[in-house]
Amino acid sequence: MPDNDIAIKLENVSKTFHIRDKTSNSLVSSFGNMISGRDKRTIEAVKNVSLEIKKGEFFGIVGANGSGKSTLLHLMSGVYKPDKGGQTSMNGSFIGLSLGLGFNNELTARENVYVNASVLGLPVKRINKKFNKIIEFAELQDFVNTKVKYFSRGMRARLAFAIAVHAEADIFLMDEFFGGVGDERFKGKSDKVFEESIVKGRTIIHVSHNLSTIKKYAQRVMLMHKGECLKIGTVEEVFLYYQKTLKINSLSVDR
Amino acid sequence: MTGRLGGRTFSFLPENNQLERIWIIAKTDYKLKYYDTFLGMIWAMVMPLVRLLIYWLVFSNIFNKKIDNYGLYIYSGLLLWMFFQQGTKKGIAALRSKRYLMMNVKVRRLEIFSSSLIASFLVFLSNFIVYLVFCLFFDLPWSLNILYMPIMILNVCILIFGVMLILATLHIFMRDISQIWDMILLAWFWVNPIFFAKAIIFETFPFLMWVNPLAGIIINFRATIMEGKPPQWDIVAYDYAYALLLLSIGLLLINKFYHKAAEKL
Numbered sequence: 001m002p003d004n005d006i007a008i009k010l011e012n013v014s015k016t017f018h019i020r021d022k023t024s025n026s027l028v029s030s031f032g033n034m035i036s037g038r039d040k041r042t043i044e045a046v047k048n049v050s051l052e053i054k055k056g057e058f059f060g061i062v063g064a065n066g067s068g069k070s071t072l073l074h075l076m077s078g079v080y081k082p083d084k085g086g087q088t089s090m091n092g093s094f095i096g097l098s099l100g101l102g103f104n105n106e107l108t109a110r111e112n113v114y115v116n117a118s119v120l121g122l123p124v125k126r127i128n129k130k131f132n133k134i135i136e137f138a139e140l141q142d143f144v145n146t147k148v149k150y151f152s153r154g155m156r157a158r159l160a161f162a163i164a165v166h167a168e169a170d171i172f173l174m175d176e177f178f179g180g181v182g183d184e185r186f187k188g189k190s191d192k193v194f195e196e197s198i199v200k201g202r203t204i205i206h207v208s209h210n211l212s213t214i215k216k217y218a219q220r221v222m223l224m225h226k227g228e229c230l231k232i233g234t235v236e237e238v239f240l241y242y243q244k245t246l247k248i249n250s251l252s253v254d255r
Numbered sequence: 256m257t258g259r260l261g262g263r264t265f266s267f268l269p270e271n272n273q274l275e276r277i278w279i280i281a282k283t284d285y286k287l288k289y290y291d292t293f294l295g296m297i298w299a300m301v302m303p304l305v306r307l308l309i310y311w312l313v314f315s316n317i318f319n320k321k322i323d324n325y326g327l328y329i330y331s332g333l334l335l336w337m338f339f340q341q342g343t344k345k346g347i348a349a350l351r352s353k354r355y356l357m358m359n360v361k362v363r364r365l366e367i368f369s370s371s372l373i374a375s376f377l378v379f380l381s382n383f384i385v386y387l388v389f390c391l392f393f394d395l396p397w398s399l400n401i402l403y404m405p406i407m408i409l410n411v412c413i414l415i416f417g418v419m420l421i422l423a424t425l426h427i428f429m430r431d432i433s434q435i436w437d438m439i440l441l442a443w444f445w446v447n448p449i450f451f452a453k454a455i456i457f458e459t460f461p462f463l464m465w466v467n468p469l470a471g472i473i474i475n476f477r478a479t480i481m482e483g484k485p486p487q488w489d490i491v492a493y494d495y496a497y498a499l500l501l502l503s504i505g506l507l508l509i510n511k512f513y514h515k516a517a518e519k520l
Contacts, residue, residue, distance in 0.1 A: 028431055033345055074517065079517045080514070080517060095360055095361075096358060102356075102360075103355060104283070104287070104355055107283055107287070115280060116356075118272060118276040119276060119361070120270065120361075121274040121362055124275050124279070173411045183266060
């Protein structure tokens with residue numbers, strides 16, 4: 001059993017993908033591959049990462065594109081299974097917040113709220129009670145019965161965030177979630193949620209290469225490079241380390 | 256609420272809001288399939304009737320007119336067959352259509368499949384009601400044996416669930432399983448006692464009766480309503496054993512390979 005104040009624990013976690021470039025997964029193509037035997041590649045997306053994240057922590061993960069940040073998030077949530085020898089455990093319910101996922105486009109905002117909140121563990125009675133709050137928080141009063149496919153990126157992001165906040169997910173796994181999403185007013189709201197989250201014991205894992213939010217809230221930051229964890233520490237420590245040792249310019253410190 | 260990793264917990268006992276949740280997802284599935292309109296529901300009921308009409312027109316002229324109430328005879332088989340066909344076909348895509356959930360929240364795998372089955376069952380149910388109304392127009396030897404009917408319906412449900420799990424697992428690795436399954440269904444359709452008197456096909460190929468679990472189910476189903484007889488219990492036992500075997504295989508497979516679904520689909 002994990003300690004009670006630990007939200008996420010990873011031990012020696014690695015993830016290797018076996019992918020085929022040209023062909024898709026199909027019976028026909030696997031016959032083809034059996035004969036030719038080519039076309040297989042392995043990608044080590046995450047290499048031997050161990051870490052513990054405490055409840056109520058705002059944990060940032062930074063790194064260049066393709067450094068394994070998103071894969072690491074999926075490993076934390078258990079969506080991906082780590083390679084042999086790796087152990088992951090999560091204490092609490094999670095919601096993944098990333099653009100373009102989480103909603104069924106053909107369903108309305110209302111239906112998506114019910115599906116998501118219900119999967120997060122809320123009974124329908126509670127969802128009924130919270131429904132208006134969620135919609136208000138997301139500022140989507142006029143679009144309750146609109147299919148999500150007609151929503152803008154900002155609207156989707158707001159809805160997802162509102163569900164996460166009100167459906168009481170313990171752990172937010174945010175993947176590039178606030179890279180230019182939501183106007184200033186909404187950012188103010190989300191900032192408030194981040195501030196409160198520490199009090200409420202909510203855990204936020206924030207993956208980004210836009211560092212402004214991370215600088216503001218993260219208690220600890222992890223720097224990833226080519227699947228490896230280079231450094232975990234406070235924001236300042238990681239930045240210092242980064243500037244000294246790596247000269248990758250895709251890690252942008254803007255705004 | 257303490258959860259285990261990635262929905263790897265595995266339990267048949269409903270906890271807190273599990274049943275509600277399955278129902279909510281099933282409802283949305285059903286809606287998505289029929290475009291959310293009242294007319295959509297009508298379509299769901301009209302389709303089997305149109306099929307019935309066509310088959311009846313064709314086969315009542317070609318084949319044995321010896322069978323009483325031939326229209327209803329076809330309908331009974333068709334009803335169960337279409338349930339099986341739709342249920343399994345939807346099941347193949349169940350994981351992919353729920354990917355949006357799997358990637359973002361902790362969903363239990365069996366809930367995904369239960370919802371899919373319930374959505375198909377709702378379609379079946381609306382067709383079943385039409386069927387029962389249809390029955391009123393025939394001169395049938397009504398008896399209490401009709402109360403045995405749910406036994407056969409449950410049997411089809413278990414069968415669908417098992418086949419669905421097996422196909423969904425295969426689908427993770429072979430995208431074209433849906434095309435292959437379509438072909439299998441096409442052939443399978445004709446070895447069911449839907450049009451023929453059961454004797455014809457099973458006297459020529461007696462093994463088909465035992466290879467095809469639906470054959471016995473359809474025969475028993477018909478017996479309860481069209482002949483007013485109880486089902487043949489040896490066939491019931493055999494077909495339940497068959498369905499449960501497929502279900503166990505399906506559960507084993509999906510437990511072993513479910514975690515691949517997020518990566519591959």
